[in-house]
Amino acid sequence: MRLTRIAAVAVVAALALGAAACGGDDDKSSSNKFPAGSTMAKLADAGKIKIGTKFDQPLFGLKGLDGKPAGFDVEIAKILTKELGIKDDNIEWVESPSKVREDYIQQDKVSLVVATYTINDARKEKVSFAGPYFTAGQDILVRKDDDSISGPESFQAGDKKVCSVTGSTPAKNIEQYLKDKTAQLVLFDVYSKCLDALKAKQVDAITTDNVILSGFQSQNPDAVKLLGQPFTREPYGIGVKKDDKQFRDWINDVLEAAFKDGRYKTAWDATLGTNVKMPTALTVQRY
Numbered sequence: 001m002r003l004t005r006i007a008a009v010a011v012v013a014a015l016a017l018g019a020a021a022c023g024g025d026d027d028k029s030s031s032n033k034f035p036a037g038s039t040m041a042k043l044a045d046a047g048k049i050k051i052g053t054k055f056d057q058p059l060f061g062l063k064g065l066d067g068k069p070a071g072f073d074v075e076i077a078k079i080l081t082k083e084l085g086i087k088d089d090n091i092e093w094v095e096s097p098s099k100v101r102e103d104y105i106q107q108d109k110v111s112l113v114v115a116t117y118t119i120n121d122a123r124k125e126k127v128s129f130a131g132p133y134f135t136a137g138q139d140i141l142v143r144k145d146d147d148s149i150s151g152p153e154s155f156q157a158g159d160k161k162v163c164s165v166t167g168s169t170p171a172k173n174i175e176q177y178l179k180d181k182t183a184q185l186v187l188f189d190v191y192s193k194c195l196d197a198l199k200a201k202q203v204d205a206i207t208t209d210n211v212i213l214s215g216f217q218s219q220n221p222d223a224v225k226l227l228g229q230p231f232t233r234e235p236y237g238i239g240v241k242k243d244d245k246q247f248r249d250w251i252n253d254v255l256e257a258a259f260k261d262g263r264y265k266t267a268w269d270a271t272l273g274t275n276v277k278m279p280t281a282l283t284v285q286r287y
Ligand code: GLU
Pocket: 098, 115, 116, 117, 118, 165, 167, 168, 169, 170, 208, 209, 212, 234
């Protein structure tokens, strides 16, 4: 009787140990595939992540009724989080207007930023980039009935107001075409405010990447039109902590694999669809 009880206790203890060992293995299984101490291992272990994106840009990152953003940038981010073993419900989306993206990465408010984010040298001083996963170009959106603006040169006379977003590359690029920056350049924190200002005739145009403007146009086809003559190159990168080369390289590996195996196309078809032509190749810049 006594022996039986001891045996029973031993069995229970063994089962408990076994379960603990299994639990331990389970916990580690997602991070095991990543080098110890890497950002990938840390995120996989945590099982959750904060990601910066836009909330007001149709096609790329637009907050829906469920409170979550939807669009191509969101889908690109989800390709990465799936590889990390993080469930969609465990992603905290952080609205990241153009001006705050570097700050949010530097201050650890987000682990990565996927937000129509142009890779350039000035930004590389503060953060690092994987990608590009797409290349856009700066363009101009005007009211549908306005034929007086045909390109950035139309601002040289000084009588037209153009709207863009603080901290964006298009806001900087357009300056060279303006006669009087103070009078002509209207800056907000997000592009949807520019759209309101354009419709209300407070400004004559919006300038930013063609694909962002194309999202606004597809939502307001009777009110606005896109010139369709891009005049810069805006390679979109995924922003991460400066000098986290291991994380950057891993993201580039995943982007390349996703382009090859069709996950990129699935993300594209579900969001950009026929609004924008899908690139035929993806060439990341490794550094
Ligand atoms: N791609 C440009 C940039 O990163 C414009 C779009 C944006 O502001 O997000 O500044």
